[in-house]
Amino acid sequence: MITWDNFYLFAIPAIILWGAGAALALFHNGRSRAAIYLTLVGTLLFAAYIICFWISLQRPPLRTMGETRLWYSFFMGVSGLVTYIRWKYRWILSFSTVVGGVFALLNMLKPEIHDHTLMPALQSFWFVPHVTVYMFSYSVLGCAFILACAGMFRHKETYLAAADKLVYTGVAFLTIGMLTGAIWAKAAWGHYWSWDPKETWAAVTWAGYLLYMHLRILHRTAPRALYGILIASFLSLQICWYGVNYMPSARQSVHLYNRT
Secondary structure (H helix, E strand, O other): OOOHHHHHHHHHHHHHHHHHHHHHHHOOOOOOHHHHHHHHHHHHHHHHHHHHHHHHHOOOOOOOHHHHHHHHHHHHHHHHHHHHHHHOOOOHHHHHHHHHHHHHHHHHHOOOOOOOOOOHHHOOOOHHHHHHHHHHHHHHHHHHHHHHHHHHHOOOHHHHHHHHHHHHHHHHHHHHHHHHHHHHHHHHHOOOOOOOHHHHHHHHHHHHHHHHHHHHHHOOOOHHHHHHHHHHHHHHHHHHHOHHHHOHHHHHOOOHHHOO
């Protein structure tokens, strides 16, 4: 039976494989097949753990903050690999490895107690699609954030072109996540939207990325300003995901099940 105590047996080899793939990508012009294969195997290790842990828990591992960090590490591996294959940025795997590795390390240093139960609000069809779609969108927008940080130091038009596609994809999934969340909220609490603290920051984050998209369409905004909007929007996303849990207003939140 796979438990949280076994996580390091999957995470450490996965991080090593990601790191090896990232190193090969840095010293290889164009795409490195070895880097792709190593990163893919590391990501599949995370997927194997998630599947086994899901079976062991007899529920989706999506309830606690540690469980969402698990999915985020996995999706960072996916998003970093796809970005590398598509645009051949040699350094992108290094950053996705660092981000995914840090979240995995947090889970190893801060083990949680997991049980099989789900509170009534989470016993919904919308639970799995809502959270997994959000985690995927967060990872894609994380890659856009990495490009924005790189662009702040050395602007290249290709950075914005790649960021555009990542933002469009990330916002599409972010919107789906918000819509499924609204439907879920209607079934669980009787209303689609209540301006709960987490919902408020979700709206702020969504608006930030929409602002970027509209300014890009107008072609009148300086690249550094666009990068700044992407960075600010991603920081807002972090507040929406876990930062809001530390705000006094979160005590009245209906999303308290994500605190642990």
